[in-house]
Each structure stands twice: as structure tokens, then as C-alpha cells.
Amino acid sequence: MKDIKGYSLAAHNTFGIDAGCSRFIEFDNVAELKSVLRQSGNITETKLIIGGGSNLLLTGDYAGTVFHSAIKGFTCEPVSDGVLLRCGSGETWDDIVALCVDNDWYGMENLSLIPGEVGASAVQNIGAYGVEAKDLIYKVEAVEISTGKTYEFSCAECGYSYRHSRFKGEWRNRFIITYVTYRLFSVYKPCLDYGNIRGELARKGISEPTARQLRETIIDIRNAKLPDPKIEGNAGSFFMNPVVPRSKYEEIAALYPDMPHYTIDENHEKIPAGWMIDVCGWKGKTLGNAGVHDKQALVLVNRGGASGSDIVALCEAIRKDVRDRFGIEIHPEVNIV
Numbered sequence: 001m002k003d004i005k006g007y008s009l010a011a012h013n014t015f016g017i018d019a020g021c022s023r024f025i026e027f028d029n030v031a032e033l034k035s036v037l038r039q040s041g042n043i044t045e046t047k048l049i050i051g052g053g054s055n056l057l058l059t060g061d062y063a064g065t066v067f068h069s070a071i072k073g074f075t076c077e078p079v080s081d082g083v084l085l086r087c088g089s090g091e092t093w094d095d096i097v098a099l100c101v102d103n104d105w106y107g108m109e110n111l112s113l114i115p116g117e118v119g120a121s122a123v124q125n126i127g128a129y130g131v132e133a134k135d136l137i138y139k140v141e142a143v144e145i146s147t148g149k150t151y152e153f154s155c156a157e158c159g160y161s162y163r164h165s166r167f168k169g170e171w172r173n174r175f176i177i178t179y180v181t182y183r184l185f186s187v188y189k190p191c192l193d194y195g196n197i198r199g200e201l202a203r204k205g206i207s208e209p210t211a212r213q214l215r216e217t218i219i220d221i222r223n224a225k226l227p228d229p230k231i232e233g234n235a236g237s238f239f240m241n242p243v244v245p246r247s248k249y250e251e252i253a254a255l256y257p258d259m260p261h262y263t264i265d266e267n268h269e270k271i272p273a274g275w276m277i278d279v280c281g282w283k284g285k286t287l288g289n290a291g292v293h294d295k296q297a298l299v300l301v302n303r304g305g306a307s308g309s310d311i312v313a314l315c316e317a318i319r320k321d322v323r324d325r326f327g328i329e330i331h332p333e334v335n336i337v
Contacts, residue, residue, distance in 0.1 A: 002026040003036060009066065013053035014115060016233030017308050021048070021062040028070050030143065030150070030178050037148045047145065047173050048337060051120035052092070055235055057336045059308035067176055069119050074099070082106070082185040084138055089119030089177045093126070096182075101215050105184035107136050109211050110191050112218040115229070115236060119177040123167040124333075125160045129218060130194030134160035138183040142167075142175035151175065163240050163333055190214055194262075196221065225296040233302030234293070238315065239273040240333045252326060273322070273330045274298035280321040290314040312336065 007024035010016065027033040046064030050056060071088035074096070083105050087096055093116050097108045110131040120126070121133045122140045137155045144151060159166040167175060188211055192198050200217050201209055209217065227234055241262075249269035253259055256279070262270040277283065277297040284294035289306035290313070293299040300311055315332060322330050 001028060001032045001036075007066070009050075009053070009058060009062070012050060012066075012068065013056045013058055014229035014233060014235055015057055015302050015306075015308070015311065016229070017058045017302070017306075017311075019058040019061050019308065021064065021066040023065040024068070025065060026068045026070050028072075030071070033067075033069075033143055033176060033178065034148045037143070037145060049173065049176055051089075051117035051123075052115060054115035054229070055120060055124060055334055057235060057308050057311055057332075057334050059312060059336065062337060069117070069176065069178065071178055076103075079183070081187070082183060084181050085184055086179055086181040087118045088179060089117065089122075091118045092116075093118055093121055097215065100184055101211050104186070104188075104211070106186070106188045106211055107131070107184045108182070109214045110194070110197075110218055112215045113222045118180050122158065122177055122180045123165055125163055125165050127163070128222075129197060130191045132160070132162075134158075136182045136184065138181045140167075140177055140181075141179040142177045144175055145173070150178075162243065225293075226299060227293055227295075227301055232293075233306070234299050235334045237274075237298045238300040238332060238334050239277070239298055239318075239330045241270050241273050242328050242330055243268050243270050244328060248328070271328070272298075276322045276326055276328065276330070277318055280318070280325055282318055282321070287314045287317060292318070308336075 002024060004024045005022065006020060008020050010018045025036055027036065047067065048062055048064060049067045069089040071090045074085060074087045077084040085105065094113055096118060097112050100108045110129040111126065114126050114128055122137060126133050134155060140153045140158055142151050190209060197217065200221055206213055226236060243264055246267050246269055249261060249271065260272050260275055264270055274297040282292045283297040285292050286303055288310045289303050290310040291301050291303045293301050300314055319330055322328060
């Protein structure tokens with residue numbers, strides 16, 4: 001248990017922004033969390049709930065209380081078609097993916113190497129290569145900050161959509177997630193038709209990958225295009241891919257016939273934000289101490305010594321260029337504080 005005033009958050013955000021907070025509370029179990037909430041009374045001042053900081057951009061010192069879960073461990077309950085895996089919200093996400101692959105619990109392979117912690121997966125509805133956390137989440141356990149009461153929410157109750165949940169929306173800063181239970185499957189049904197998965201498998205001479213081979217391939221793809229935050233601070237994909245009406249997609253496709261896209265339904269298409277940013281000429285460019293990664297335009301990076309405001313200025317310049325060129329608003333996936 002940590003309860004520290006005047007705490008540096010430099011080690012708690014992957015952009016490497018040197019910012020602090022008024023108070024930092026890190027708890028190892030639910031009892032500790034409830035205890036600190038009782039001792040603090042009804043915490044009404046500004047508060048921020050963080051995970052591994054891989055989806056966080058700090059624009060300055062945080063004048064409030066920061067909560068961080070260090071709840072570890074997992075339990076496994078067999079069910080008819082697989083297992084229910086209950087994980088502490090402080091577990092590292094990719095460690096859980098590796099655990100599942102090692103035990104032949106299927107479903108998480110495409111989410112390999114996504115940075116962050118288990119609790120954040122249920123807030124952000126993390127996703128990659130055609131799979132989202134909501135496809136696997138069975139239930140979420142949380143403590144209400146104002147009352148200290150424990151709640152359990154089904155996946156449906158969490159209101160998941162693309163990179164969104166009620167924890168990110170109407171429940172923001174109301175609940176602290178303590179455990180997430182995932183439903184994994186005993187039958188392996190690989191998802192291979194998103195991005196360049198099949199191409200990379202073909203390059204390796206693999207036509208029917210095992211779960212381990214698929215995980216290794218996803219890791220290779222991510223490592224090839226995403227910078228290591230220990231070397232160049234970043235938060236992975238900075239922007240969400242916009243979903244647009246089919247009429248808008250057809251308008252742009254007439255000008256750019258080779259534009260990548262993903263069909264959502266008969267009336268909507270998803271256009272990669274990274275592609276639009278690249279077309280606008282931002283890939284590899286720098287603005288002040290912030291820049292756009294030279295291999296993946298969706299990723300903004302700290303070139304060294306960048307402030308949160310530097311990153312925000314770059315973000316807004318990119319958004320303006322995309323809006324002016326395509327008539328589409330792109331929005332940050334990253335939580336800007």
C-alpha cells in the first residue's frame with residue numbers, strides 16, 4: 001500500500017512526461033482500497049484512476065488524487081466451452097495473454113503486446129487486429145469511490161463500443177476496477193483477416209498458425225511498426241480510427257481508390273486515421289520536441305524533453321490538416337489530462 005503526497009508520475013506514463021500529483025494511492029487488494037476510502041471520507045476532490053499509463057498524456061502536474069491498482073493474481077474456473085479467467089486489475093495485460101496461450105485458452109492471441117494493465121482493458125475496450133476486449137470480458141468487479149461498495153457488472157452492462165465503455169463515459173471517476181473476468185475458449189478459432197496478419201504468416205511460410213505462432217506473428221508486426229516507449233516515449237495509437245457514413249467513404253474513395261477501409265455495416269465504413277495522417281504528410285515529421293513515428297503515422301512520440309503541451313500542439317495540428325483535407329474529425333484515443 002502506498003499513500004504519498006507530492007508524488008512523481010514520470011514512471012507511470014509511457015510518454016515519459018515528468019509531471020507529479022498532489023497525492024498518489026496504490027493498493028494491493030480490495031480491503032486496502034476500501035480502507036483508504038473510509039479513512040479519506042467521501043473523496044470529492046479531483047481524482048484520476050490510472051493503469052500502466054500507456055494511454056495517458058499528462059499536460060502538467062495533477063492537482064488531485066491519483067489511484068493505481070496493484071492487485072495481482074488470477075483464478076481459473078472451467079466452463080463448458082472453455083474457462084473463466086478472473087484477473088487482478090493490476091496485472092500486466094500481455095502477461096495474461098501469454099498465460100492464456102501457454103494454457104491453450106483461446107481468444108486473446110490478436111491482443112498480444114498491447115501495453116497496459118488488465119483494469120484498463122475494461123475501461124478502454126482495447127482492441128487490435130479484429131478483436132476487442134469486449135469479445136472476451138465476462139464481468140467486471142469495481143469499488144464505488146463515494147461509498148466503498150463493491151459492484152459486479154456484466155459485459156453488457158458496461159456499454160462497450162469502439163474504444164469506449166461506461167467507465168470511460170458516464171461512470172468516469174466513479175468506480176475503481178479491481179478484477180476483470182474473461183471468457184476464453186477451448187476451441188481455437190484464429191482471426192486472421194485483419195491488417196497484414198496473413199501476409200506476415202505467408203512470409204514465414206505458415207498457412208495454419210497455432211495460437212503461439214499467431215501470438216508471435218502479432219508481436220513481430222507490432223514491434224516492426226511501433227517504437228519502444230523506453231527509447232522514444234509514446235502511448236501507442238494516439239488517434240481512434242473514424243467510422244464514417246458510406247456516402248462519405250465513397251466520396252473519399254473516388255479520389256483515393258487504394259484507400260484502406262473496413263466495413264462496419266451496410267451504412268458505415270472505418271477509415272484508418274494513420275493512413276489519412278500519412279497522406280497529409282505527417283509521417284516522420286517533428287513539431288518542437290514532439291513528432292510522428294516514421295513507421296506508423298498513428299503514433300505520436302516524445303523526441304526528447306517534450307511536454308504534454310508539445311504533444312497536444314502536434315495533435316491539434318494533425319487534426320486540423322485531416323479535417324481540412326478529408327472533412328473528417330479524428331479524435332484522440334489517449335486520455336489527455
